[in-house]
Amino acid sequence: MASDHTRSAILAAAERLYADRGFGDVTLRDIVAEANVNLAAVNYHFGSKDELIAELFVTRSIATNRERLRELKAAEEQGGGRAPIEVILHALVGPTLRGCLxxxxxxxxxxRFMIRASIESVPPIRRIxxxxxxxxxxxxxxxxxxxxxxxxxxxxWGLNFALAxxxxTIRESxxxxxxxxxxxxxxxxEDVVARVVSVATMALTAGKAETKAPSRVAAR
Amino acid sequence: MASDHTRSAILAAAERLYADRGFGDVTLRDIVAEANVNLAAVNYHFGSKDELIAELFVTRSIATNRERLRELKAAEEQGGGRAPIEVILHALVGPTLRGCLxxxxxxxxxxRFMIRASIESVPPIRRIxxxxxxxxxxxxxxxxxxxxxxxxxxxxWGLNFALAxxxxTIRESxxxxxxxxxxxxxxxxEDVVARVVSVATMALTAGKAETKAPSRVAAR
DNA sequence: TTGCAATTCAAACAGTTGTATGAAACTATC
DNA sequence: GATAGTTTCATACAACTGTTTGAATTGCAA
Incomplete structure (x- = not known):
């Protein structure tokens, strides 16, 4: 239904500008100029600026999440419902790293857009x-x-450290x-992925799995 | 020189508001209302809004950095110029974690202000x-x-992962x-610090220290 | 072609923002 | 107590923001 041309031109232009210059100093007027469409088109097609940003981010992150789950599911099925921890971690951090580095x-x-999103953290993205x-x-x-x-x-904690x-690494590359x-x-x-997976695996498997890790370092 | 009262009232109010509500939706007018001073006082004492933010952040981060270096120096002196890696990592991440958690x-x-600064990342702070x-x-x-x-x-890489x-953990606590x-x-x-130090130490000491880590995980 | 809906457009709106101004109030020095 | 320098204040400024409006244009069905 409808030409859709304006809609996708806006999406493309917005993603490009946000990726290059960040969310902070890209206005609707910048976007419509880049897309060669009228200012009112954004509100007509997306409702508001925030909804435009949200749509961009949602699109990209469901793609990443789908990829993650695909890897995870494949690994667990192959292992009869249980996958090696390295492979799970690989499915967790691989798609993100591969997508951003x-x-x-x-x-x-x-x-580049997703890197921006992870650096700047604007309200509509945080909500998602x-x-x-x-x-x-x-x-x-x-x-x-x-x-x-x-x-x-x-x-x-292992999950937290793996994502960390x-x-x-993406944010501060x-x-x-x-x-x-x-x-x-x-x-x-792939080297970066391997390093992250390797360290996270150590974090999850090493030691005696004390419920509470004792402070191993002299406080002074 | 001068009473300094207005100046520090602004600093205190700004830090409080930024900590509570983030940089995004705190205006100069909010700050001066909270500090019970005139709107023009911010530009008079700090030059601009960005310089106010920068001063807040610089003050806090040199405090943290000084604390870090104090710990590091003490440890290296005690060890005759060489400190155990755990202690170095402890000096690196301890002050930050202790300051924000x-x-x-x-x-x-x-x-709370420093947590905000690490989440929102506004231009003057990024520059610093x-x-x-x-x-x-x-x-x-x-x-x-x-x-x-x-x-x-x-x-x-070990340093990067420790900071990561x-x-x-602070950002996503x-x-x-x-x-x-x-x-x-x-x-x-202290448990959090111990966990971070422990994992970072493993990352830095485990394995054969290959120059290039081989990919340990099947790509599919 | 006619009619109707979807889309585009120029223009203006309403609100907010950080900053600048110049007069008033203060403070300390002589 | 007059004076010079500092600080405060009310107010205005100028620019920019996302959003809305209502008319013009387009595309498509009958």
């Missing part, structure tokens, strides 16, 4: 992220099945490159 | 964060001395609490 010049607009908990619970469940002897607390390493003077190669995505 | 009702305004690299290099140096057999790449776990249904106790700060 890689050689900059061939990085898609979608990827808060609904991501159900999705994460599925991974917590799979991890529990993979490591039945492990306490829930340890599982959640993936997201922080520029700084890490500068800090390491280029020695850390952020373009070798 | 802990029981919410007794969490200082400064702490980019100058933090020199500070991090000091820790990279100490880590290299502690683990001379380790490659630079591994050192930087600390910052992400609310979500982690909700996800784990309260099982992860974010108020027990």
């Amino acid at each position: 890689g050689p900059e010049n061939q990085r898609s607009t979608a990827a 992220k808060n609904r991501e908990i159900d999705h994460l619970r599925k991974f917590a469940g799979a991890m529990r099945r993979a490591l039945p002897e492990r306490s829930d607390v340890d599982i959640y 390493m993936a997201h922080h 520029e700084r890490l490159t500068k800090l390491s003077e280029g020695k850390c190669d952020l373009d070798d995505v | 802990g029981p919410e009702n007794q969490r200082s305004t400064a702490a 964060k980019n100058r933090e690299i020199d500070h991090l290099r000091k820790f990279a140096g100490a880590m290299r001395r502690a683990l001379p057999e380790r490659s630079d790449v591994d050192i930087y 776990m600390a910052h992400h 609310e979500r982690l609490t909700k996800l784990s249904e309260g099982k992860c106790d974010l108020d027990d700060v």
Whole structure:
């Protein structure tokens, strides 16, 4: 129904501008200029600026989440309902990292947009992220099945740390490159994934699985 | 010189409001109302809104950085120029975590402000964060001395992951609490510090220190 | 072609924002 | 106590924001 041309021109232009310049200083007027459409078109097709941003972000994140679950489900089916922890973690952080890292010049607009979204955190996006908990619970469940002897607390901490390493590496990829003077190669995505998975696996499997980790470091 | 009263009233009010409601929807008019001063006072004392935000953030982060370096220096002196890696990591993430976590009702305004700053990331703050690299290099140096057999790449990745776990835990503390249904106790700060240090230590010491980690996970 | 709905457009609206101004009030020095 | 310098104040400014409006245009069905 209808031409849809204006709608997708707006989406494309908005994603491009947000990816390049951030949410902070891109106005509706910038977007419609880039898309060569009228100012009122945004409100006509999307209702409001926030709903435009939300639609962009939802589209991209359900794509990532679907990819994650696809990997997870495949792994669990292959293992008869139980997948190795490394594979679960790989399914958790792989799609995100693969979507956001890689050689900059061939990085898609979608990827750069998602990086922005993870750096700037604007209200409509934050609202959507808060609904991501159900999705994460599925991974917590799979991890529990993979490591039945492990306490829930340890599982959640492991999940938290895995996401931490993936997201922080994306957010601060520029700084890490500068800090390491280029020695850390952020373009070798599979190496990054392997590092994150490896550390997260250690976090989840090492030690005696004490319910409460004792402070191993002298406080002074 | 001068009473300074207005100046500090603005700083206090701004920090409180930003901590509570975020940078996005706190205007100069909100701040001066809370501080019971005139609108023009902000520009008179600070030059601009951005400079006010910058001053708030700089004050807090040099305090944290000083605390970090104090711990680091003490540890290296005690060890004759070489400190155990756990202690170095403890000095790196301890002050930040201690400053931003802990029981919410007794969490200082400064702490809540720094959490906001790490979540929202507004331009003047981002500019300052980019100058933090020199500070991090000091820790990279100490880590290299502690683990001379380790490659630079591994050192930087370890540093990156340590910061990742600390910052992400602060940023997403609310979500982690909700996800784990309260099982992860974010108020027990020293436990959190111990967990982060423990995992980061494993990341830096485990394995054969291959220059390039092989992909341990089947890609499919 | 006619009629009707969907879409586009130019223009204006209403609100908010950070900042600038110039006069008034204060404070301390001589 | 007059004076010079600092600080406060009410007010206005200028620009920008997302959104709305109502008329013009388009596309399609009868």
